[in-house]
Amino acid sequence: MTIRQTGRTPGETRELEVRPRGGVPSARRGPQQRMADWVEERVGLAAFNRKYGRKAFPVHTTFFLGEMALFSFVILVLTGAYLGLIYVPSSDPITIGGEDLPAAYASVRLIESIPVANLLRNVHHWASHLMIISIVLHSLRIYFTGTYRKPRELNWAIGVVLLGLSLMAGFVGYSLPYDSYAVTATGIGYGIARSIPFVGHxxxxxxxxxxxxxFxxxxxxxxxxxxxxPAIMTAVMGLHLVLVIKQKHTQPGYARRLAEPGKVLGVPLWPYQAILAGVLLMLMFGVLFLLGALVPPHPLEAxxxxxxxxxxxxxxxxxxxxxxxxxxxxxxxxFSVAGSTFGPNFFGGLVFPAIVLGLLTLAPWLDSTNRKATRNYEYLEPPRQSPMRMAIGTGVLVYILMLFVAAYYDEIGLNVGLTWLLTIAVPLVTGAAVFLWGKRVARYREEDFDPRTVDTPATGDQPATEATPAD
Amino acid sequence: MSTVSPNSTERLTLEGPESGAPEVEDQGLVTRRNLLKWVIRLGYGAFAAAFAIPALALQSLTQEQQVVEAGDQLTYAAGGQSGQPIRAGELQPNTAVLALPQNKTENQQNTVILVRVAPGQGAEGLVAYSAICTHLGCSVLGRLVNNEIACPCHASRFDPRNDAAVLGGPAPRPLPSLPITVGPEGVITAAGGFNGEIGPA
Structure with missing residues (x-):
């Protein structure tokens, strides 16, 4: 098959090997081919396929994380549409079996009583977790390999917006089953929203x-x-993907050894990447259905x-x-300013997450290597190449994990003061340790990652044989 | 065209040297171009208003709720006796129970935690507070934890013996208290409304 090398500048696309195309007299074609020809003459998809179907996708496990997030979204839309056919969005009481229940609660109980609907509800639940896990891992991969830098700063920021929207969709989804859990959790959200100064109510x-x-x-x-x-997310995801096509994928480190500098190495979208993506989608469906069947989320009765x-x-x-x-x-x-209260709920529930997501958004502009960038960063860096980035990333991750501990502090016998100390000290110590370790093992040489530097492939193998595992 | 700076070559190629529009525009005259620009801006403004006005109108959907007042009899809020009147004698010392005013059970902001404390306090040793935590509006636990009122959401704690003062956690102020009287046969009735705003302010 062909190996694709795509130039960095638009339009500079060439194929190392061109597959034969057409040339068969239409009289020898079957009805299916004739029908395809009929459509082709009118719609002209071949040109579209030449332009986008040949987009090169690097083959690397971590390059599927974004696709996992996208596919989770697709699964959420499909299962959500099914659930929406049964769900009643109302808290008005209806009487079922002599019991007054909110209509929403009763309809989710109906969903629970239909085995296939219950399974799809569980799949919906787990797909939401999978989507957020995928987005988090996707962003961690991009952060730790330094590929949020020039020219992809904007797409990084768009990705953080998608993370924020997913968290919001997940939290709003809590309210819908309208059980005691849903109402309490959403009530907390309402209390937090009300705590915004001046405009909270x-x-x-x-x-x-x-x-x-x-009501x-x-x-x-x-x-x-x-x-x-979901509508906003669809639009923002579209923008995210358009930028990936426009700016092209970053390259795993091995690409440097196999392709000329400045060329993108990978398998074409059609059919190879499409096959891999299809396998991934089926695998995700499988895992989610197993999870849905074997590890159900809390039933309404709980x-x-x-x-x-x-x-x-x-x-x-x-x-x-x-x-x-x-x-x-x-x-x-x-404290109060001009008659409006700035309280702990505002700072804890809104300002704090806004600071976390805001710092995440600003990562490309806080990174001094990016501020001083004289070139584009097209290759993934091993995380240890930048001890400071690795230390900050690990520190923030550990801080988030310590806040999970803080969520249980009274149940595991800690007091507030000690919990504060731990949530601050543990991430700092971890970050410092990672930094010192990174300093020891870092072996950063700018020329290792500068695409303008040409070095010879490590082995004498033909690039095509190594770079196309799907072949 | 002598005013064109050396950097504006793009504009020259786009609009052509014969176009005099930029110079006329700078003088603030109502040209066809200026007028059309304002018409387009007005269009955007109308488009934004068409979304903003219905969006702001959405907020008016709040239900009127019945609040507890003097004379309301307290009933069990949960459990097997739900809806039945609470008798003072049914509550052991240092225990608590969640209550709702009779016929006003739809509004859960009315939920009351009734605690039996030392005999010298409250009405025959009984005190009643709003069960809605002043932190973020969760309902406090219907039992005492270490003789304290506890909120399961964010670990706020209140002292039932001291006007529900905050003992710990993020709650900003005490639970509002509800004056009660104990009538014949131990029936408990509210002697007024809550003495403060319920839940988070």
Whole structure:
């Protein structure tokens, strides 16, 4: 087959080997080919295929993380559409078996009672986790290999927006089953939204459809969950992918040995990458259905319909770090400006996550190697090549993990002071240790990663035989 | 065209040397171009307003809720006796129970935690506070933990013997208290409304 080398400048695309195309008289073709010819004459997909179907995709395990996030989104849309056919977005009480239940709760109980619907609900649940895990791992890979730098700063920032939107979609989704857990968790979200100075009441009432829980709440949150956030995400994802096509993929380190500098090495989108992606999608479906069948999320009965009695509610891991911080922040972080309160809920529930996501967005501009960049960064760097980046990344990760611990501090016998000390000291010590270790093992030579530097391939093998595992 | 700076070659090639529009525009005259620009801006503005006005109108969907007031009888809020009146004698010392005012159980902001403390305090040793945590509006546990009122959400703790003062955790202020009286046969009734704002301010 062909190996693709694509130039960095638009239009400078060439194929090392051109596959024969056409040339068969149409009389010898079967009905399917004739039909394809008929469509081709009218639509002209061959030109489209030549331009985009031949896009080169590097083959490397970590390059599938973004695709996993995209496919999780597709699975969420498919399973969500099915669930939406049964779900009733209303908290109005209806009587079922002599019991007054909110309609939303009753409809989710109906979903639970239909085996296939229940399975798809569980798949929906796990796909949301898989999507956020994929996005987190995708961004970690990009962070630790330094590929958020020039020219991909904007696409990095767009990726952080997608992470934020996924967290929001996940959290809003909590409210829909409308069990006691859902109402308590969403009530906390409402309390946080209300804590915004000056505009909190308006913002919270707009987002939660009145003072939560109100009869306006479920339709509002349902529309946000199934339409508004996914529609925005689709648009932003489209932008993310267009930029990947425009700027081309970064290259795994091995590409430097196999392709000329400045050339992109990989398998073409059609058919090889499409086959790999199809296998990945099937694999994800398989894993999610197994998870859905064997590890179901909490059934409605676990918490029951919303009521005055409250069981301990902790959010899932992807918002647990905010929860942990909310638990740590003292009530004394509280002051008034012009008659409006800036309280701990505002700082813990909104300002703190905004700072975390904001710093993440700004990573390309905080990285001094990028600020001084004189070239594009097209090759992945081994993480240890930049001890400072590795130390900061590890430190922040450990901090988030320590906030998970903070979320449980009262249950594992810690007090607030000690928890504060641990959440700050452990990441600092870990970061410093990683930095010192990185300094010892770093072997950074700029010319190793500068695409303008030409060196000879390490072995005498033909690039084509090594670079195309799908062949 | 003598005013064109050396850097504006792109503009020259785009608009051509015969175009006099930029110079006229700078004088603030109503040219066809200026007018069209304002029409387009107005169009964008109308488009934005067409979204903003309905968006702001969305907030008016808040339900009116019945709040607890003097004379409301307290009933069990949860468990097997849910809805039945609570008798003072049914509560052991240093225990608590969640209560709701009779006929106003739809509004869960009315949830009350009823605690039996030392006989000298409250109404025959009984005190009642709002069960809605002042931190983020979770409902506190319907039992005492180490003789304290505890919120399961973010570990706020309140002292039932001292007007529900905050003992720990992120809650900014005490739980509002509800004045109660104990009538004949131990029936507990509210003697007024809560003495403060319920839940997070």
């Amino acid at each position: 308006i913002a919270a009432d707009l987002f939660f459809g009145g003072a939560f829980p109100s 306006g709440s479920v339709p509002r949150l349902y529309t946000i969950h199934v339409f508004i956030v 918490y029951g319909p919303p009521g005055p009695a409250n069981t301990a509610v902790k959010p899932d891991w992807y918002v647990l770090w905010i929860y942990g911080f909310l638990k740590l922040i003292p009530a004394s972080v509280n």
